[in-house]
Amino acid sequence: MKSEDSEIVKMLAGLFGSLIAMAVILFVLAHMIVSGADINPRGGAAKAAFASQAAPAGHATIASRVLDAVISPAQAAAMPANGKAVFEGTCVACHGPGIVGAPKFGDKAAWAHHIAKGLPTLYKHALNGFHGHTGTMPPHGGNPSLTTAQVEAAVRYMVSHSR
């Protein structure tokens, strides 16, 4: 009877010991994740470096706005060909406010001569890029991780809300 009791006590002690060890490991892991949160390849430092290289003075805000709107390849791959989501993830950077010569979302007058070209041409220009009278549309809206279907869905979304 006595030896059985001490077996149970030993077992419980072992169990508690490993629970405490696990709690400590989880705490350390959580701490590492939290403090490593800004070690992100698309994070602030990379964006700032790109913005200052790519943009002459005065355009930094536009460049960083575009970069902020660009989603990561992992996010893009997980996204269905949902025109609204693609628009809001990428195209909105220029077509939302209508900056750098991009026809503004919902602006029928601005879109009319684009829409007149027909969807196949608009798809081609959105996919391959396009230099027009007002500015430059970058290929895939500057987001190479978007699929053809995603870019075309975004074109349809913008066109159907701007005619």
Ligand code: HEC
């Ligand atoms: C960096 C800014 C920028 C982003 C981001 C952008 N566009 Fe554009 N886009 C433009 C500009 C500028 C034009 C106007 C070019 C012209 O007609 O002079 C344009 C024009 C277009 C046109 C009309 C092309 C034509 O032949 O008339 C389509 C369609 C289009 N964009 C689709 C998209 C889609 C879809 C996305 C997102 C996947 C996107 N754009 C993201 C700048 C942008």
